[in-house]
Amino acid sequence: QVQLVESGGGLVQAGGSLRLSCATSGRTFGSYTMGWFRQAPGKEREFVAVISRAGSNTYYADSVKGRFTISRDNAKNTVYLQMNSLKPEDTAVYYCAARVGPAYSGTDYSTRAPRYDYWGQGTQVTVSS
Numbered sequence: 001q002v003q004l005v006e007s008g009g010g011l012v013q014a015g016g017s018l019r020l021s022c023a024t025s026g027r028t029f030g031s032y033t034m035g036w037f038r039q040a041p042g043k044e045r046e047f048v049a050v051i052s053r054a055g056s057n058t059y060y061a062d063s064v065k066g067r068f069t070i071s072r073d074n075a076k077n078t079v080y081l082q083m084n085s086l087k088p089e090d091t092a093v094y095y096c097a098a099r100v101g102p103a104y105s106g107t108d109y110s111t112r113a114p115r116y117d118y119w120g121q122g123t124q125v126t127v128s129s
Contacts, residue, residue: 002026002098002118009094009123012086016127020081022096022120029077030054032118033099033110036070036081038092038125045095047111049081052103059109064090086127093122 008020022034036048049060049070058070069082079096097116103109110116 002028002032004096004098004118004120006094006096006120006123009125011126011128014086014088014127014129016086017082017084018086018125020083020094020096020123020125022079022081024077024079024098026077030074031100033101033103034070034072034079035097035099035110035116036079037095037097037113038090039095039122040089040092043092045113047113048094050103050110051079057103059103059111061111083125086125088127088129090125091127092125094125095122096120 003025004022006022012018035050037045038048039045047061051058051070051072055072067085072079098118099116
């Protein structure tokens with residue numbers, strides 16, 4: 001069992017930055033693909049970014065590409081999401097998730113929520129205009 005705890009959310013003005021962290025329990029963090037998702041009120045949960053187990057491969061949703069950066073520190077059992085040039089439409093609860101399988105299956109990246117095995121409780125990000 002893996003426990004995920006997000007932190008770093010908050011209120012920021014449009015154009016600002018935030019860095020989310022997701023700390024995990026257990027000794028096998030390096031064996032998990034890690035992803036970030038978000039869910040705005042009244043909307044479905046959507047994919048944001050994914051990073052491979054070694055951190056060598058990343059993939060982003062088009063809506064955040066060039067503004068967000070996912071990274072991980074396997075020694076600290078932590079995955080990060082650096083969010084720059086934030087927009088009001090980035091407002092959502094942000095969740096990190098862990099997947100036992102690879103980030104890239106050979107045909108596509110793991111962008112769908114059902115592919116992930118463990119989830120955090122989420123952290124609120126609010127971007128004011």
